[in-house]
Amino acid sequence: MMKIREIKEILGATIWVGEEYLDQCLHAACGCDLMSDVLAFAKEKVLLLTGLINPQVIRTAEMLDIRAIVFVRGKAPTEDMIELARQKHITLLSTNEPLYIACGKLYEKGLGGGGEE
Amino acid sequence: MKLHFEVDGNDFLLAGDASGKVKNVLKKLGIESSIIRKIAIAMYEAEMNMVIHANGGRVDVDILPEQIQVVLQDTGPGIPDIDLAMKEGYSTASHEIRELGFGAGMGLPNMKKYSDNLHITSEVGKGTKVEIIILLK
Numbered sequence: 001m002m003k004i005r006e007i008k009e010i011l012g013a014t015i016w017v018g019e020e021y022l023d024q025c026l027h028a029a030c031g032c033d034l035m036s037d038v039l040a041f042a043k044e045k046v047l048l049l050t051g052l053i054n055p056q057v058i059r060t061a062e063m064l065d066i067r068a069i070v071f072v073r074g075k076a077p078t079e080d081m082i083e084l085a086r087q088k089h090i091t092l093l094s095t096n097e098p099l100y101i102a103c104g105k106l107y108e109k110g111l112g113g114g115g116e117e
Numbered sequence: 118m119k120l121h122f123e124v125d126g127n128d129f130l131l132a133g134d135a136s137g138k139v140k141n142v143l144k145k146l147g148i149e150s151s152i153i154r155k156i157a158i159a160m161y162e163a164e165m166n167m168v169i170h171a172n173g174g175r176v177d178v179d180i181l182p183e184q185i186q187v188v189l190q191d192t193g194p195g196i197p198d199i200d201l202a203m204k205e206g207y208s209t210a211s212h213e214i215r216e217l218g219f220g221a222g223m224g225l226p227n228m229k230k231y232s233d234n235l236h237i238t239s240e241v242g243k244g245t246k247v248e249i250i251i252l253l254k
Contacts, residue, residue: 036223039158040230044150052218056165059133060218063140063157065150080130088137 001025002111004068004091007047010105011095013070017082018091024067028114031072031103035060042066046114049102051075058084067091072099118142118180124164124189126173129217135176136161139187146180152251156185159231159249162224163189169214170194171245184233187249195241203229 005022008015015022029047032038035056038048042064049070050057058081061069068091071077077085077092085092095102107113120142122135140157144150160176167174171193179186196202203225210220229235234250 033218034221034223035218036162036221036227039162040223040227044154050218054217055130056133056217056219059137059161062133062137063161064154084130 001027002106002109004047004093006109007068007070007106007111008093010109011070011093011097011102013093013095016077016092016094017085018068018089021067021089021091024091026068026111028112029103029106030114031099033099039063043114047106047111049099049106051099053077053081055081055084057081058088058090061085061090062088068093070095070102072097072102118146120176120178120180122176122178124167124173124176126168126171129168132165132168133161136164139178143180143185148185148253152185152253155231156187156249156251159228159235159251160187160189162227163187163247163249165219166224166247167191167193169210169219174244181253183252183254185251185253187247187251189247189249190244192244195243195245196237196239197241199237199239 026047030042031049033052048066071094074096143153171191174191177188205226206222208220208222214220232249233252236248239245
């Protein structure tokens with residue numbers, strides 16, 4: 001289990017929206033660029049790490065009760081995405097790390113996998 | 118309780134809005150979260166399909182004591198072979214749609230996975246009707 005605040009620190013991430021939720025705890029994480037796979041396999045209330053930038057990433061998170069998303073490889077969400085995340089109470093972060101490294105750093109610090117086995 | 122939505126096929130930002138609204142209504146009604154999750158995922162995949170393939174359509178949701186029924190109807194190109202479309206990995210989505218994280222041939226299998234009962238009827242050139250049933254008891 002890890003607070004969004006710790007995730008932000010470990011990944012050296014910047015925050016776009018959802019600063020008020022930094023003390024929320026997440027149980028696991030899921031790294032994926034394919035939203036249909038996230039919908040098929042992600043557990044509830046996980047952190048999503050992705051390199052994909054479009055509004056449907058936020059919608060996918062909404063359907064699954066995903067509370068926070070980290071965009072990897074230094075990608076930034078669009079204004080539309082930030083506004084949608086604000087409405088849905090989802091925290092958005094960006095890190096310069098690539099997906100594999102970002103997932104590895106969080107796993108190393110104890111955040112487990114968030115996909116169905 | 119009955120809900121009705123018109124899904125705009127030209128607004129990718131709004132795609133999924135109806136599913137989100139249904140999710141909120143079910144939450145307010147105090148429906149169990151694991152059931153809400155099943156409905157939200159199945160309906161969202163169907164709603165995305167409507168926007169991606171059929172230029173939108175209409176959605177009717179009927180919330181009954183024993184089940185929730187979601188019916189999505191479009192006047193799009195139809196599905197020539199439903200059995201083939203149900204196979205994981207089969208997709209007719211364009212490269213642009215794949216770049217958006219969809220079109221991996223998981224939409225219909227996901228709908229089936231999360232529905233208690235899924236019924237699809239389609240006529241080429243006329244449209245598709247998707248009926249999703251989730252049992253509450």
